[in-house]
Amino acid sequence: MILRAVVHASEILTGLGVRAKEGRRVQEADLGRILDGALVYSVRKKGKVEVPHRVEWVGATSQLPQKYSKVKKSDLKLKRAVIPGMIDCHNHLIFAGDRSDEFAARCSGASYQEIAKAGGGIAATVRATRQASEKELEALALQRLEELYSNGIRTVEIKSGYGLSFDSEMKILKIIPKLRKKVPAMTLTATFLGAHDYPKDRDRAEYLKELIEVMLPEVAKKNLADSCDVFVDEGYYSVEQGKEILEAAKGLGLKIKVHADELVNTESASMAAKLGALSADHLLKISEKGVRDLAQSKTVAVLLPGTAFYLKAPHAPARKLLDAGAAVALATDFNPGTCYCLSLPTVMTIAALYLGMSRAELFAAVTYNPAQALGLQDSKGSIEVGKDADFTVLPFPRFEEVYYRFASRRV
Numbered sequence: 001m002i003l004r005a006v007v008h009a010s011e012i013l014t015g016l017g018v019r020a021k022e023g024r025r026v027q028e029a030d031l032g033r034i035l036d037g038a039l040v041y042s043v044r045k046k047g048k049v050e051v052p053h054r055v056e057w058v059g060a061t062s063q064l065p066q067k068y069s070k071v072k073k074s075d076l077k078l079k080r081a082v083i084p085g086m087i088d089c090h091n092h093l094i095f096a097g098d099r100s101d102e103f104a105a106r107c108s109g110a111s112y113q114e115i116a117k118a119g120g121g122i123a124a125t126v127r128a129t130r131q132a133s134e135k136e137l138e139a140l141a142l143q144r145l146e147e148l149y150s151n152g153i154r155t156v157e158i159k160s161g162y163g164l165s166f167d168s169e170m171k172i173l174k175i176i177p178k179l180r181k182k183v184p185a186m187t188l189t190a191t192f193l194g195a196h197d198y199p200k201d202r203d204r205a206e207y208l209k210e211l212i213e214v215m216l217p218e219v220a221k222k223n224l225a226d227s228c229d230v231f232v233d234e235g236y237y238s239v240e241q242g243k244e245i246l247e248a249a250k251g252l253g254l255k256i257k258v259h260a261d262e263l264v265n266t267e268s269a270s271m272a273a274k275l276g277a278l279s280a281d282h283l284l285k286i287s288e289k290g291v292r293d294l295a296q297s298k299t300v301a302v303l304l305p306g307t308a309f310y311l312k313a314p315h316a317p318a319r320k321l322l323d324a325g326a327a328v329a330l331a332t333d334f335n336p337g338t339c340y341c342l343s344l345p346t347v348m349t350i351a352a353l354y355l356g357m358s359r360a361e362l363f364a365a366v367t368y369n370p371a372q373a374l375g376l377q378d379s380k381g382s383i384e385v386g387k388d389a390d391f392t393v394l395p396f397p398r399f400e401e402v403y404y405r406f407a408s409r410r411v
Helices: 016-020 101-106 111-119 124-129 134-150 166-182 204-221 239-251 270-274 287-296 304-313 318-324 344-354 359-366 370-373
Strands: 002-013 033-046 050-058 072-075 082-084 086-088 153-159 188-193 227-232 254-258 279-282 300-303 327-332 389-395
Touching: 002 166, 002 389, 016 359, 050 370, 086 204, 086 370, 101 300, 124 166, 134 153, 134 166, 166 188, 166 204, 188 239, 204 239, 227 239, 227 304, 239 254, 239 270, 254 270, 270 279, 270 287, 287 318, 300 318, 300 370, 304 344, 318 327, 327 344, 327 359, 327 370, 344 359, 359 370
Parallel strands: 002 072, 002 082, 086 153, 153 188, 188 227, 227 254, 254 279, 279 300, 300 327
Antiparallel strands: 002 033, 033 050, 082 389
């Protein structure tokens, strides 16, 4: 077994207390802060590249066991902090095309719904993505993953949803295993979002039937996705349709997630909690009932403040969710129309300023809670012996500088 070590970290935030509380009502003491910390981990070789594998030991540098004395070490000289690898649990990574013209239109007063009715929105990206080759989409995705990694992200959820046809949705999902081989230092999960919208060239009832009877069985049979997601909102999928799709997905062994209560309140957050979804995402229009139902369930509330910022919309009620005891995560929602942003640190800055989240809450929201939102909490989200050695070495001595340095440098 090949071992490596990081020593003299200014601080290591293990997140053990966050994990013990399942990411709820977290406080500063839950961060598991170790000053002048050290981390020993095993590595595995992927070709000629060494990739961190498992955490073998973590503690103060002064207490490093003698048996690790000859392990190759990286000395951080008390100038750099170490945190669990950050996790982006809501990302629409694979698409083609450009919608900067829509952004300009929105800045001039057009609404998201108005742009969609004029042929823009998701439909515009669907056209470009269908026309792009698999090789072209893979190249775009690799560039985006490189930027995510440089921003401290070690795990990314990748959604389909810009194909909206059997062939194009499968094309997107089949790229993800190729990306895993080319970016071994990152963990990539796949989510089938064929129910992102209805294709403009198909009858809605016909497409819904194909989703349930053809696409989902193929995704499950070929093991192309870990989860299934549905955009439940006005003009998209109703609660009843969303429930039908998600129950079919569960029956095929897929985990489930929901784009919930974004444009209007549909009580889809409550539906997500009742169905046992991993997460309910967006939540700009969540009701008091939805807040209570999430707080009383294991479903993670995934907030996407970059999207509200982009749309100039009121933010999700983060404080209500946090104070009620919900597990809250943050994600980029990287997509071509409503949040062209690959920087989770920038999203954290928005959350700190406009969602009123504390340092401990922000830490939990980019580490352990998004791990729960992907069903990966047993292996990721905290630094402890036996877990994956997914960690991020920061270029500054304290964690809060990640979001204090607003959009100024990469992690």
